[in-house]
Amino acid sequence: MGSPSVVKLPPRLYDIAVLLARFRSLPVSELAVALGRREQDVMRDLAELEARGFIRVLRREVRVAEVSDSGRRYLDVGLPEERLVEVLLKTGRLSFSDLRGLGMAEDELNAAIGILRRCGVAEIGREGITLKSERVRALNEYVERVKGRLREYLSPREFKDEEIDRELRRRGLISVREVKDLRVEATEVLLSVASSLTRGEVVTVVTPEVISLSNWDHIEFKPFDLSVEPPKLRLARKHFFVDIIDYMREVMVSLGFEEVKGPHVELELWNFDVLFVPQYHPSRRPTDVYRIKGGGQVAVLGGAPVSLVNEVKRYHEAFAGYTWDQEKALRLILRTHCTAVSVRTLFERGEGEYRVFTIDRVFRPDTPDPTHLMEFHQLDGIMVGRNISFKDLLQFFREFARALGLGEVRFKPAYFPFTEPSVEGYVKHPKLGWVEVLPGGMFRRQVLEPLGLHGYNVAAWGIGVDRIAMILLGIDDIRELYSDDIREVEIRRPPKVVLGAGGLS
């Protein structure tokens, strides 16, 4: 707070302290007027000065008086007794009927007569009222006193409670109300340092003027109160679920995978037949697959290569033992899994050593509820090579789970029509226990050979993206992933693993 000889105060506090050192005590309202500030704005500074021991803030109840409406009018047109005397000075006397003809209200007239009598200015007899002109001066003195005091109350002020004030109140010339009075007074401390008070520069916001100074020693930068909660900002953000999907993409690329894409509207051929799912298999029923109305637009999806169709027919009939129907394979559906994209890629690229993945939407007839949606995401991938093995698949799952902070993976045997061996990988969900998120297997020869791959192994999988995102985000309702609520998007925290915090492992 500066050296003992100089008491440096911030400008606003300094102004207040100086005023109070001079006047000792002031109502806050007057102080505010003197400072040219609003009362509520001054209060915070007063609190600060009080905390420093410079002032005391006193709160008491006071009566405040203000000229009433009739008082204002009388100041304008004259008091009733004033006006009556004026008439009497001209006429000397007035009968009662004359009085009524003056146009004054009954109560005004009565009041005026009463005061005239009290001051001895008039005599009231049977025939009327007679002026005693030698007494007019006494009345004039009374009138001046009343009007003089009344003018003092033109703006509200404390009720003085002298005889004259009580007279004003009695006559209804002023109104009196109780108010809380807030005043401040200087303490001994302030008075003792009054001579050494110095006005300091306090800077809240650094302005160009402040920057342009050459010496900032006399400036006090207002320290900020860190216990005060800073305001929250509105922000535009990327969607949390899209971000998680993008993170998975990053993980796949880091493991050496190339991303591919395929159509949402698909031929049953690619979705089922190429995958050696028999046409009578329950997963192909309309309760499990969305069919496209109309259909018959096969060519637009790259068609169905004749050689492939023939091979697929041959393999289904030889190894699944039923008559394969091309019509059924050419029906248009919404793909039920992204594995369709994997087999399209295999057909396109054939034999070789490569790894590809796709992460995209799939569709199955369902009614939305916390654990089901008719539209969700899968991360499908394949590793192709002469020596790619089931072990590589299991190891891929372990690596993928580690990269996503999902912890340990447990494997159980599983069944899919298109893989052998087949596996389901489970990871631990904090609430639900072990949940299945990593299904996969080695594509059967009955899948690979019609696609043109002989002597090659293909590890394949179709990971449930939504369920993993739910684990990472701590969401229990799958519908929350597809949020178009901007506040949700604004507040959702990225999972630790996406932030790079290492996740759970």
Added chain:
Amino acid sequence: MPVVSVRLWDLERLVGRSIDLEELRRLADFLKLEFEEVRGDSITFEAPHDRLDLYSAEGLARAIVLLLGLKKPTVYPVGWSSIHVDARGAPRYRPYVMVVVVRGVKLDDEAISQLFQLQEKLHLTHCGNRELVSIGLYDLDTIKPPVYYRAVATAEFRPLGYSTSMSAETILETTEKGRLYGHLVRRGKYPLLVDSAGTVLSLPPIINSEDTRITERSRNILIDVTGTEPRLMASVLATMALAVYERGGEVIEVARVVSREELGEMLFSTLLGRELIVGLRRVENLIGASPGLEKIPEYLERYGYRVLEVTESYVKVWVPPYRVDVIDEDDIVEDIAISMDYNAIGGYLEVPAARGSVHPLERVTRFVRDILVGMGFTEVANFILTDPDYLTSLGYVRFTEIENPKMRTYSVLRPSLLPSVLATVSRNVKKYGLQDLKVFEVGDAVDPDNLTTSRRVSGSIYGSGVTLTDGLATVKTLLEILGIKPVFEPFDGLPIAIPGRAAKVVVKGITTGYVGEAHPRVLKLLELRAPLAFFEILISELLRVL
């Protein structure tokens, strides 16, 4: 996947010793069974679709006995029956029949309900809901062989579960099964299985007769399958016959099929089982590890294979007839892998020399998202499936429809992202009383004309004072950062826009999107009280000019 129920006491009776639940759960993993519920003595589980033999207690018990090593796998006593089935008059649309007899079984309530469960589950899965194959079980001792399978103009018999005789027509019209499966038979050409005394066995694939039904007293069981797919029929009938056999059967007899000898032969050979060679190099190549020659025979026997020959390079096995899921040696390799325990198979995943890469569409998408967020747009996510009524109200006339939707609100594929974005604006403005809002979505839409998927970004700027210029400025800024100089050309084809306030975004002569200012009609429809500018850019098209 079929859901199967068994009773623990029945299972223990069939296995021949007590089993606790813990043990059963452990064994279930070897068989890919998923426990659904255990209530008292009743156990419900999901069986893998390809393991037909595990759809009932008989097959499950057989598998458990082998896994526990209580018995070694054995061949079944299969022979030709003196009974034959005459298929000369079979209906052309359902021409095939196979019949087998299992003698000496002992049945009770539980056994019968297990066999019916198996029949039912087979019908639902590998029988194509009875269209391809249907199965019937009868008490042989109520039948006078031979048996005839033929098409008849009409028939009259007492259907299973009814006390009175009915005509085929009445059965089709009035019984539950008749209504469910009536469409599989042709009027006046009813498939009928009947014996030499004229007793009707069944009207396949609809219903059996009451007169030949199996009861707790039945000792000898005749089973038939009829259908259109002989190999599926043989698999299904073998599975059914071997399950019946597990109920104390003594012998399995295949009936010859008069006029179609090959059907009997096929069933006979199926019931004998097959030989397969499993190459040791294939085991190592596919699993990536090997348990070694000393372990493999034991593993195989526990899975029901008889080991016929072991050499340094291969193992020759006999595949039991109930394992119709085994197509080639890889199916056997899986059983070896399971025996090794997947959790014990591990190692190091080699990362290939080839670099991975993000798809070009997704790379551009990343930039687009970053730039738009930088311009103060918040990203949202919506479904591709949407509501046709909403699209129509906005003026869209062409979109791809789903033939079998579950809900009308999700019954078409969005042709554009814009409707989703507009709905988003409406919902958020209403929910939070917003004065202004900028949102965008990056995602896919399906072209109703060629059914292809296209990657798009669509956004909107809402708030008082917004005009087309806000949309144009956003698109121009976005595209210029991507190194593209767009040309805006007048566009009248947008029902959503105010006429004269819409533009095509043309890049190097290719239309890559559009910008517009929403017509008050649209704003009113969305219950919005301020102007809105929107845009949609086809990222797929941008890629062609980048």
